Amino acid sequence: MERGEIHSRVRKVIASVLKLAEEEVTAEANFIFDLGADSMQSLELVAAFEEEFGVEMDEAAALGVQTVDGAVEFISGILSTQG
Amino acid sequence: MGRRKTREQVHGIFYPRSVAVVGTNRGRGTVPFDIFYNILKDGFQGTVYPVSPREKSVAGVKAYKYVIDIDDDLDMAVLVFPSTVAHLAMEQIGKKGIRSAIIISAGFREIGEAGMKREQEVKAIADRYGVSFIGPNCLGVINTDPECSFNASFARQMPAQGNIAFLSQSGALCTAVLDYALAKNIGFSKFVSFGNKADISEIDLLYYLKDDPKTKVILLYLEEVTEGKALMEVAREIITERGKPVLILKSGRTAEGATAAASHTGSLAGSDEVCDAAFRQAGIIRCETIEDMFNYAICMAYQPIPQGKRVAIVTNAGGPGVLATDRAVREGLTLARFSEKTTDILRKSLPHTANLSNPVDLIGDAKKDRYSAAVSSILGDDGVDGALVILTPQSMTDIPSIAEELCSIDRRFPKPLYTSFMGEADVSEGVEILQRHHVPHYPLPEDMCQAFSRACLFAELRDRDPGQPTLYDDIDTDGVDQIFAAVREEGQSLNLDQSFRLLDACRIPPLPYGLAGSEAEAAALAEEIGFPVALKVVCADVTHKSDAGGVLLSLDSTEKVRRGYQGILESVQSSVAGARVEAVLVQKMAGDGEEVIIGIKQDPSFGPVVLVGIGGIYVEILRDFAVRVAPFSRGEARAMVRSLKLFPLLSGARGREPRDVESLLTCIERVGQLARQRPEIAELDMNPLLVRTQGRGVVVADARVVLKKTFEGGYDENHHS
Numbered sequence: 001m002e003r004g005e006i007h008s009r010v011r012k013v014i015a016s017v018l019k020l021a022e023e024e025v026t027a028e029a030n031f032i033f034d035l036g037a038d039s040m041q042s043l044e045l046v047a048a049f050e051e052e053f054g055v056e057m058d059e060a061a062a063l064g065v066q067t068v069d070g071a072v073e074f075i076s077g078i079l080s081t082q083g
Numbered sequence: 084m085g086r087r088k089t090r091e092q093v094h095g096i097f098y099p100r101s102v103a104v105v106g107t108n109r110g111r112g113t114v115p116f117d118i119f120y121n122i123l124k125d126g127f128q129g130t131v132y133p134v135s136p137r138e139k140s141v142a143g144v145k146a147y148k149y150v151i152d153i154d155d156d157l158d159m160a161v162l163v164f165p166s167t168v169a170h171l172a173m174e175q176i177g178k179k180g181i182r183s184a185i186i187i188s189a190g191f192r193e194i195g196e197a198g199m200k201r202e203q204e205v206k207a208i209a210d211r212y213g214v215s216f217i218g219p220n221c222l223g224v225i226n227t228d229p230e231c232s233f234n235a236s237f238a239r240q241m242p243a244q245g246n247i248a249f250l251s252q253s254g255a256l257c258t259a260v261l262d263y264a265l266a267k268n269i270g271f272s273k274f275v276s277f278g279n280k281a282d283i284s285e286i287d288l289l290y291y292l293k294d295d296p297k298t299k300v301i302l303l304y305l306e307e308v309t310e311g312k313a314l315m316e317v318a319r320e321i322i323t324e325r326g327k328p329v330l331i332l333k334s335g336r337t338a339e340g341a342t343a344a345a346s347h348t349g350s351l352a353g354s355d356e357v358c359d360a361a362f363r364q365a366g367i368i369r370c371e372t373i374e375d376m377f378n379y380a381i382c383m384a385y386q387p388i389p390q391g392k393r394v395a396i397v398t399n400a401g402g403p404g405v406l407a408t409d410r411a412v413r414e415g416l417t418l419a420r421f422s423e424k425t426t427d428i429l430r431k432s433l434p435h436t437a438n439l440s441n442p443v444d445l446i447g448d449a450k451k452d453r454y455s456a457a458v459s460s461i462l463g464d465d466g467v468d469g470a471l472v473i474l475t476p477q478s479m480t481d482i483p484s485i486a487e488e489l490c491s492i493d494r495r496f497p498k499p500l501y502t503s504f505m506g507e508a509d510v511s512e513g514v515e516i517l518q519r520h521h522v523p524h525y526p527l528p529e530d531m532c533q534a535f536s537r538a539c540l541f542a543e544l545r546d547r548d549p550g551q552p553t554l555y556d557d558i559d560t561d562g563v564d565q566i567f568a569a570v571r572e573e574g575q576s577l578n579l580d581q582s583f584r585l586l587d588a589c590r591i592p593p594l595p596y597g598l599a600g601s602e603a604e605a606a607a608l609a610e611e612i613g614f615p616v617a618l619k620v621v622c623a624d625v626t627h628k629s630d631a632g633g634v635l636l637s638l639d640s641t642e643k644v645r646r647g648y649q650g651i652l653e654s655v656q657s658s659v660a661g662a663r664v665e666a667v668l669v670q671k672m673a674g675d676g677e678e679v680i681i682g683i684k685q686d687p688s689f690g691p692v693v694l695v696g697i698g699g700i701y702v703e704i705l706r707d708f709a710v711r712v713a714p715f716s717r718g719e720a721r722a723m724v725r726s727l728k729l730f731p732l733l734s735g736a737r738g739r740e741p742r743d744v745e746s747l748l749t750c751i752e753r754v755g756q757l758a759r760q761r762p763e764i765a766e767l768d769m770n771p772l773l774v775r776t777q778g779r780g781v782v783v784a785d786a787r788v789v790l791k792k793t794f795e796g797g798y799d800e801n802h803h804s
Contacts, residue, residue, distance in 0.1 A: 018137075033168040036137030038108065066167065 001079055006053075007072045013048045014068060017041060027069045049075060088283055092215040093291040095183035096283065097226040097273060099159035099233065100129040103150050103181070105172050106164030106188075107133045107141050115163040116141070117237040118187060118223065122161075125234035125241040130155070150175045159183040161235045166190030166219065170204045177212025184209070185235055186218035192279045193220050206281050221278030222254035227271055228297055236276070245270020246299035247384050248292050250277060250285055252306045260304075260373060268518035269381060272297040286310055289317045293325055300384040302376055303331045308358060311689035315365035315712065319549075322366040328383045328541045332370045333358055357686045360710035364719070366544035368537055378530050379537045385521035386499040388542050391468035393419035394535060395461040396442035398473035398528075399449040399480065403505060404442040407473060407528035414536035418442070419467040425460045432456035447477050451484040458489065462496040469499035469535060473528050476509035486513035490520035501535055503528040550716030552759075553752050555590070562588035567763065567790065575765075575790050578623045579668050582786040586769065589753050593783045594773075596670035605648040606641045608669040615639040615672040618647045619785070620655050624662040631658040637672055644669070673784045676773025677732055677742050680708070681751060683758040683767040685791070691758035695720075695751055697729045699771060705729070713758040720751040733774060742774040746781045765791045 007027070015022045018035050031037040037045065046062045049055075049071065055078045065074045104119040111117075115135075120142050122131045133141035134150045147153050150160060150172070160176040162169060166188045176184055191202035202219065209216055217224055223236030227244040234241045238261050247269065251257050254276040264271065272295065277285055285303060292298045301321065308314060318329045335355070362369045370376040394416050398404035408418065418441040421429070429439045433453055438444035443461070445453045454472070461467050472489060476482060482504065493500045501523045504510035517524040525531040566581050566588070577585060583593040595612050598621065599605035609616045620633030628634045632654025635647040648667055655662050678699035686692050689712045696708030709723035724730060724747060735741035750772065758764065766789045773782050 020137075030168055030171060032136075032165055033171045034136055036108070036135060038110070039165075 001076075003072065003076060006076055006079070009052055010049070010068065010072050010075065013052050014045065014071075017044050017048050025068055027067075027072075029068050030066050031068075032066070045071075053079060055079065087290065088215055088287040090291060090294070092183070093283060093287050095158060095215065096185065096217055096224055096275075097228075097233065097291075098231045099183060101132070101155060101157045102127070102129060102159045102161060102233075102235070103132045103134050103147075103153060103157050103176075103179075104161045104163060104235075105134040105150050105176065106162060106168075107135050107138075107146075109135075109138055109141055114187060114237050118161055118163050118235060121234045121236060121238070121241070126229075126232040127234070128229075128231050129158075129233075132157070134160075150181070151179050153179070157181045159185070159235075161223070162186045162188060162216075162219075164188060166198065166201050169201065169219070170208055173205050173208045173212075173214065177208060177214055182214055184214050184216035185221070185224055186216055186278075186281075187221060187223055187237070188218075189220040191219045192281070202279060202281050209282060216282045217275065218278040219281060220254070222251075222257045222276035224276070225271065225274035227273075236274075238274075240265060242274060243268070243270035245272060245384070246297065247271050247302060247380050248273040248275075248295070248298040248300070249302045249304075250275045250288050250292075251304040252277060252280070252285070253304060254278060256304055256373075263373065263377065267377065267381075268515070269377060272299075280309075284310065286313045286317055289314075289321060289329070293317070293321045293327070299327060300380050301327060301329045302380055303329065305331060305333045306335060308333065308688040311358075311361055311686065311712070315361055315367075315689070318362075318365040318367045322541075322545050326388075326545060328368060328379075328388075328545075329366070330368045330370055330376050330379055330383075331362060332373060332376050333362075354686065354688070356710055357689055357692050357712070360692070361689045361712045363544070364549070364712055364715070366541075366547070368541055368544075374530075375533075378525060378534045381521075382499065382501055382523040382534045382538050383541060385523055386493075386501070386538075387497055388545075389468045389499050389535065389539050390542075392416045392536075392539050393466060393468045394471050394532075395419045395421070395464075395467045395469070396471045396473065397445065397454070397457050397461065398442055398475075399445045399447055399454075399477070400473065400475040400505075401438075401444055403473045403475060403503075403528050404444055407471060407503070407532055408442050410529040410532040411471070411535075414532050416532065416536055416539070419461075419464070421461065422464050422466055425464040425467075428460040429457060432460075447475075448479050450479065450481050451488045454485050455488050455492065458492050458500070459495075462492065462498050462500065467498070469501070471528070471531050471535060472500065472502045473531075474502070474504045474510065474513070476504075476506050482510055482513035483516060486516035486522075490516060490522055493520070493522050499535070499538065501525065501531045503531045548718070550718040552714035552716050552755065555753055555756055557590055558753075558756070558760075559588035563761065567761075570790060575792060576623045576626070577788040577790070578621045578665060579619055579628070579786070580621050580666070582788045583783065585788060586783055586786055589757050591750055591753055591769070591772075591783060592780070593786070594671045594673060596668050598666040599648065599669050600666055602645045602648045605667055605669050606644050609638070609644040610641060612669060612671050616644065617670045617672055618644065618651055619668045619670060620651050620664055621666040621668050622655060622659075622662050622664045625655060625659055631655050631662075633658075670784075673771075673773050673782075676771075676775045676782070678771035679733075679747065679774055679781075680768065680770040681754050681772050682769065683713075683754060683764055685762070685765055686712075691762060691764075693751065693755050693758055695723050695727070697727050697732065702770070711755070713755045715755055717748055717752055720748045720755070723751065724748065740776045743777050743780055744774070747772075747774050750781050763790050765789045 011025045014025045107115045107119040133146040135146045138146045160181045164172045191198040226233040257276045321327050396407050503525045597608040615637045618635045625631045680696040682694045691713045694710050696702045698705040707728045709726045733742040768787045769783050
């Protein structure tokens with residue numbers, strides 16, 4: 001899957017889980033500091049990413065990802081090994 | 084530790100005019116929300132702004148996405164974001180020009196290496212922008228001063244205004260303390276949970292409270308003492324310059340640190356013993372429990388400090404009066420003797436069955452009038468320093484009236500009045516009256532006596548002149564340098580000869596001795612010194628000479644010395660494989676003298692400490708010793724020696740000739756000076772030091788010195804004086 005597509009789908013998932021407009025979900029945005037995710041929403045995001053991309057994530061590693069760009073990077077890495 | 088904070092920097096933590104709560108949300112019952120809401124609901128006199136990435140408002144107040152979005156100037160930020168983004172928040176706090184912060188969030192040093200890195204990162208950003216902060220990992224800060232009325236904490240309730248300041252390293256303990264205080268009508272001036280103290284420390288807070296006009300008594304809960312010397316210094320200033328008591332509850336009394344010590348001094352003076360001694364030296368009252376801490380705090384905060392230890396006990400029940408008397412005497416208090424005038428008033432006011440002398444028994448059916456007459460006359464008596472009033476609830480006891488009357492008497496007399504209304508349900512109304520009027524109340528009369536005794540102890544420590552340490556200028560510093568240089572070449576421990584020469588250079592004489600490299604030399608030395616003699620192996624590889632068979636005592640002939648010499652070599656070689664025996668020391672046998680131990684150890688918190696003990700080979704069993712942080716005065720040395728339970732052995736008990744205590748004091752002072760000037764000494768034991776009869780001085784019979792593994796300078800400024 002191309003990185004551009006991953007980025008677009010990641011943004012959609014984030015906007016949906018955090019109930020934000022897509023344009024608020026910028027590449028550098030920090031889930032907690034900029035987008036206001038709390039710990040429960042962070043877990044929801046991991047689950048939503050797994051469903052969206054049909055992959056399994058290591059929860060601790062996934063929760064260590066802090067930014068939108070970081071999530072794109074993380075999911076790309078998983079897709080290259082699992083997908 | 085970094086530089087000390089200025090008064091203004093700490094003031095900013097207590098008296099902000101505008102505060103942003105950074106990372107708050109609308110989740111009632113969560114820390115980010117409750118912190119914001121507490122500031123709002125507890126009457127903050129300034130302006131508070133919620134900063135929340137997602138919320139338009141919090142508790143009806145317009146919220147901002149970022150702190151830098153707020154147009155107004157801000158004094159303070161309370162950071163409640165998770166630790167993973169605390170650095171981002173601190174960067175914005177700095178950019179906004181905020182100079183004070185409280186970091187509530189956990190997840191820093193306390194969770195390990197990753198957390199430590201986060202803490203350092205946040206601290207570095209704060210330093211770059213000049214932000215001073217409390218925390219992280221704390222409950223928050225409360226200032227009850229109505230001028231500010233600031234509750235930046237997630238405590239359930241804002242405490243009442245009072246004149247007691249409470250500082251705590253533990254956040255969870257704070258909420259328990261607040262609840263405890265609430266039940267007892269105890270108010271606070273400032274209340275601080277300082278958590279990991281990454282920036283503002285307890286020392287900074289203590290310096291601030293020293294000059295805080297709202298604070299009369301300071302309570303501190305500590306789990307570790309990281310800056311022992313600084314703590315002693317600031318406490319001493321608070322106590323002597325401002326007359327404010329400093330009470331510390333220090334947890335971790337178990338002596339895990341003592342187990343690794345090789346010397347007697349090290350094993351006796353564990354970290355907790357040193358803490359006790361250091362606190363006492365500084366004038367700090369150490370408390371055993373939270374209850375003790377508040378028992379002592381309320382009497383010192385609400386009542387005058389006693390001018391003396393003469394107490395009058397007034398009771399309506401004989402038994403509790405006796406219990407109180409027993410405890411008072413055990414606590415070092417004395418029962419006051421009443422003047423004739425007082426006795427006359429008591430005789431006229433009380434029934435003929437009453438006990439008119441101390442403890443005064445008003446008899447079980449006593450009402451307000453008897454309490455009033457007795458307590459008033461007693462407090463008016465010049466021979467009384469304070470009144471301890473006991474009440475038990477009989478059917479005719481008018482408890483609230485008596486409580487009101489005692490409060491009224493308390494206002495009229497400038498002497499301490501403490502109370503103990505025994506029981507719980509029946510006396511509760513009276514207790515509530517006493518507490519409301521700040522007349523100290525204790526459910527048990529024993530606790531009342533103990534509190535009075537601690538208030539007296541505070542007065543004693545406050546008024547004591549610690550004196551100046553004597554600086555002996557006859558130390559052979561070149562000699563000491565040479566010994567240390569030689570030891571550094573070879574290892575860490577001084578051998579017996581080096582240890583004796585070190586002490587000799589400090590003008591602490593060893594028993595006459597010589598070094599023998601052969602049987603013949605040993606025999607010749609013994610004849611020269613005079614029998615009987617002792618033989619001791621000189622070998623840096625042997626830690627405990629006796630255990631290795633390296634000591635023989637009371638040899639009274641040349642033949643025994645010859646055989647002894649060979650015996651020692653064989654024993655040591657078989658006990659310690661590869662031991663490099665340098666010589667055998669031939670020493671005059673000790674003769675008379677009381678055996679004392681004097682030692683030095685390095686405490687990680689307080690630096691060099693000196694120990695003095697008594698009991699010879701039983702010193703560890705008897706545990707009869709005293710410790711002081713160096714340097715200290717001759718007066719302190721005298722107090723150390725006098726505090727020993729076996730001191731009478733030195734002063735001449737049961738017809739014994741008194742020992743040369745003055746020479747012993749000089750020796751202790753010299754060891755104190757050595758400890759201070761030579762921080763490379765890790766441990767030193769003089770055991771035994773023999774204290775001879777008056778005028779005949781002291782001599783060292785055995786000694787052991789270990790240097791620090793690595794030492795990078797740090798000599799005392801008076802090293803070469």
